[in-house]
Amino acid sequence: MLASLLLLSLGGASALATGAASLRPASAVARATAAQMGAVPVADFQGAKSGEEDVALKVAKSGAYVVHRKVVAEQANMRLGTNTVKTRSEVRGGGRKPFQQKGTGRARRGSSRSPLLVGGGKCFGPRPKSWHIKMNKKEKQLAISTALMGAVPRMTLVKDFEGEFSAPKTSNMQAFVERLGVDTSGTQNCLMITKERHENTYLSARNIPFLNLRTLDNINARDILRAKKVVVSQGAMGVIKERYGAD
16 A cells, blocks of 8 residues: 555656665665656635646655655554563462462462463563654655655645634535545545644644644655645745755
8 A cells, every 4th residue: 555655646756766776775865856846736715726836846866765764664653562461470469379289180380370371471472662763854854855746746735724714614624625626525635734733724624534634843754645635835835845945
């Protein structure tokens, strides 16, 4: 599933990765090519198109490799690692010898909490651990930039619309995304990126199952790849260009 999402998302961005490039060492992969250029349609709050805007962001030479590493790291870092079982030393009871050593015909037992008995401890069971995968800051930024550039064909820019939601109302947000051509059947996911958290906008969007509202401080490659439609406010796009654009 992840491999297909990567191919679909990154295939349109001027062949961001080739098979040979994906085999390069990490030091060579992390370098970015010249910024790619794409035109994104601009719409207002009513859904009326008002032209296009050029978007030029950095793209990794081996884009699929870098983005894949970022998605794997995100999924691994979501794991709590709290799964645990008790060993024989942690199970309650078992201090008394269950029965005498000889004369019963049974196997000798020193504790009723042996892993071989029902109610005993577990052998080699899971213990709390960290699944954290570290990535360099520049590599993470390049992965996000590459994923965003791959999403340009599915992207729509909207003039800052936070002020349009004076009160939290789900129906207003539903009508807004419908005007932008988002599939509201629930079978396709839509990612909406805003510059900063706006309480009424957040409350209007949180009950829509197919809509994923993110701010610039918590966007991730996994959400970008999953989205069939990406809606970005112009304020957020300005920061994206400043952060991920060509030097």
